[in-house]
Amino acid sequence: MKTILKTMFAFIFILLVSSCNSGEKKDTNSTSNTATEKAVPAKKQGQAFLRDDEGTPNILQIAIGSPDHTTLVAAVQAAELENALVNAGPLMVFAPTDAAFAALPEGTVENLVKPENKNVLANILKYHVTPGNYSKDFLKKFKKLGQANNQDVLVEVKGDDVYVGGAKIIASVKAGNGIIHVIDKVMLPPTE
Numbered sequence: 001m002k003t004i005l006k007t008m009f010a011f012i013f014i015l016l017v018s019s020c021n022s023g024e025k026k027d028t029n030s031t032s033n034t035a036t037e038k039a040v041p042a043k044k045q046g047q048a049f050l051r052d053d054e055g056t057p058n059i060l061q062i063a064i065g066s067p068d069h070t071t072l073v074a075a076v077q078a079a080e081l082e083n084a085l086v087n088a089g090p091l092m093v094f095a096p097t098d099a100a101f102a103a104l105p106e107g108t109v110e111n112l113v114k115p116e117n118k119n120v121l122a123n124i125l126k127y128h129v130t131p132g133n134y135s136k137d138f139l140k141k142f143k144k145l146g147q148a149n150n151q152d153v154l155v156e157v158k159g160d161d162v163y164v165g166g167a168k169i170i171a172s173v174k175a176g177n178g179i180i181h182v183i184d185k186v187m188l189p190p191t192e
Helices: 002-019 059-065 070-078 098-102 108-112 115-126
Strands: 091-096 129-131 144-146 152-158 161-164 167-175 178-183
Touching: 059 070, 059 091, 059 167, 059 178, 070 091, 070 098, 070 108, 070 115, 091 167, 108 115
Parallel strands: 091 178
Antiparallel strands: 091 129, 144 152, 152 161, 161 167, 167 178
């Protein structure tokens, strides 16, 4: 069952990424003087950049509106994963607070958001996402979850508290495309 869920999530993610392609083609017949052309910033495209004031906020919109998740939002933007967080889901995002990011060794976040570390950052962020829409209480039935980066994360129950990858769920917020479980630390994927 877990393999089917992972395969289904990977297929949905690939469809999402491929559908967000701008479709623009470079005109190879035109001549240009690259020395005199100005660099034009790429326009952000995809569902994440559409405005919807009517529907239930999705995971990305909720994170953007949270004063406690500015570092997470900046990391998602640096890894260019905005569109992945607005797909139909359902998705569960384990969202570390700004305090959780601040607890990492000094310079870690600054290093991860550098363009040359985009793939490493994306892997860490995908380790915080899994398909599903389960409440904290329902998560107590699991021993592990298959994450979007194709690795498993352990689920532990200690009294009434639920820990995912060693991070305690401190709050949960329902979204239009899933649920956000706010956690007290950044989960780092195991290295192989």
